[in-house]
Amino acid sequence: MASALFSGLRYSDSLTVVGISFCTAVVCEAISWLLIYRTASYKSLKSTIDKTSKKLETMKTTDVNSASANLLKKTSKTKKIDRVETSLKESSRDLSMFKFKSGGVVALVLFMVFGLLNSLFEGKPVAKIPFVPIKLVQKMSHRGLAGDDMTDCSMAFLYLLCSISIRTNLQKFLGFSPPRGAAGAGLFPMPDPKSS
């Protein structure tokens, strides 16, 4: 009865895309847990980043609240903060590199799933967008579709939305999100203007 109901829907393929995306997200997080999150290196790096972030916050708060007008003390404090910030950036970079190396398997799975979905739904609108997207988004939302109706939604766009929403929240729910202290530091950090 359920299959009859779903087959009667014009855009029932969208549910297939969402279902496959959800399963893919679960598989990817399982692989990530196996290769990244359960390793001692990752736990150690994450713990270091958490501790360093908290230490930096405490130092900055103390520095702001300090009533001392002693220039030497302030200069020494600033240097300490800079050292801790540099240490935080290095740890964040190491974490990013570590995840990047192990993320190749996850990337392969995502690529294969995208290829599968593409072969199933190429040239076929899987949903209807309730607005006309901006030109930049249309390149993705109308990818591979015939006609000029820009409210037709391609599999690629729906898959992108599913990936972002499901994976991000799944990571958050399972506690696999990157530590907040590492948010500002990336794989390629910009030079510190204070040191120049």
Added chain:
Amino acid sequence: MRERKSAKLNQQPQPQPQLQHHQNGHLSPFKLAKLLDPDASWDKDQLGDVLHWTRQVLGLFCGLIWGAIPLVGGIWFLLFAALSTGIIYAYYAIVLKVDEEEFGGHGALLQEGLFASISVFLLAWILVYSLAHF
């Protein structure tokens, strides 16, 4: 005002053993009460998580409603963005009365879960609209 708000971070939460041992439901009344308590002390991670999940629930709810009515047009996307941001701001500034400087400023608090919530909203809006009206 700043002294009062800063003092909130330093004060210890008052223990309420009779509520912490409450057995019914997944969330104890103690935790739920903290979500609406302007005198509660917040850790940066705790507040960030609460704001993140609040945004996701707002995105899902608005997406379902927008798709069911249905609301059609890009203006409704902008309305969601404004509504979501306004509700989050009102929550942490008026209900929780947190000092945004202690948590990285308005930008840091308002961007918690923003991108994911927009994706959740669009996904829910598109799915409900497509399945319910075609």
